[in-house]
């Protein structure tokens with residue numbers, strides 16, 4: 214598969230490396246970025262052509278599929294161009310920054326007549342989350358009742374805003390829990406506890422987020438992006454007959470100087486490195502086999518944007534905000550999920 218990459222920033226370059234060095238059956242043939250120097254630099258290693266903009270890259274005969282890793286507000290335009298050209302497109306989260314733009318993509322894809330879009334929610338490809346899903350789906354903990362989660366980053370940059378706690382950070386739990394529980398999130402509420410002093414002055418951190426699903430499962434999520442000690446993702450689903458917990462990443466235990474310790478990873482790149490690899494391996498395998506993508510769909514991208522937006526609205530208003538997401542169209546259900 215010849216892949217064209219739009220956006221050669223942090224994650225764009227990381228995915229170019231992955232598609233070039235790790236994934237069998239794919240190569241990067243085209244790159245573009247609004248920063249031309251950056252595009253040229255990123256294109257050098259895979260020996261890809263540099264394009265002036267996303268439209269010319271999508272139209273290129275040397276591009277079988279498109280990867281969108283530009284800034285969130287630009288995603289919709291590039292994804293819509295790819296769908297109009299009938300080319301498969303993998304879009305990093307978010308699919309689009311407004312529900313309206315997400316629905317435009319959903320409508321364009323339905324008009325095309327088959328799935329083309331996959332959204333970069335990589336946690337569905339993490340072995341720990343996949344094992345949790347197997348346990349839940351097999352009924353081993355009985356009917357799920359509650360989920361307790363924490364999403365902690367060691368620190369956040371100055372450009373990170375309070376809204377990003379929902380839009381950039383909690384959005385991963387929002388997606389993975391809809392998939393894990395096979396249930397829709399119907400409301401969001403944000404409660405703000407005492408603030409840490411270890412943050413930029415403009416930021417509300419930490420935040421408690423409470424979600425309710427259509428079947429009545431309650432989810433509590435602590436988002437704390439300046440926790441200092443490392444990158445820490447926790448998830449525990451409690452059912453009628455037991456519970457299942459996300460494992461911590463494997464790490465050696467060290468016993469010395471009267472203490473036993475295991476290291477905690479510093480950020481999400483290492484924590485989800487294998488998940489990113491699996492995500493792209495399966496995406497490329499689907500494309501190479503001529504199958505529609507089986508990873509997170511445009512509908513999942515739409516739902517995640519609505520739900521994370523509801524959390525932003527709740528923090529501003531102090532109210533519980535309902536999501537009013539319609540029933541998932543059969544078009545998406547028929548394609549299945551990983």
Ligand SMILES: NC(=O)C1=CN([C@@H]2O[C@H](COP(=O)(O)OP(=O)(O)OC[C@H]3O[C@@H](n4cnc5c(N)ncnc54)[C@H](O)[C@@H]3O)[C@@H](O)[C@H]2O)C=CC1
Nearest residue numbers: 220221222223224225246247282283284285287305306307
């Ligand atoms: N799945 C995950 O865990 C993660 C996903 N992301 C997502 O990936 C996307 C990119 O994030 P980063 O790489 O961290 O940002 P970044 O700022 O490092 O890179 C974005 C790049 O896109 C370029 N760009 C912006 N608009 C463009 C356009 N219209 N056409 C071509 N290039 C354009 C910028 O010049 C920049 O080089 C974001 O949507 C972010 O939410 C980022 C980090 C982790």
Ligand SMILES: O=C1[C@@H](O)[C@H](O)[C@@H](O)[C@H](O)[C@H]1O
Nearest residue numbers: 364366381382383385438481
């Ligand atoms: O996607 C990500 C970032 O954009 C976000 O800012 C971080 O909080 C998340 O942990 C990371 O997975």
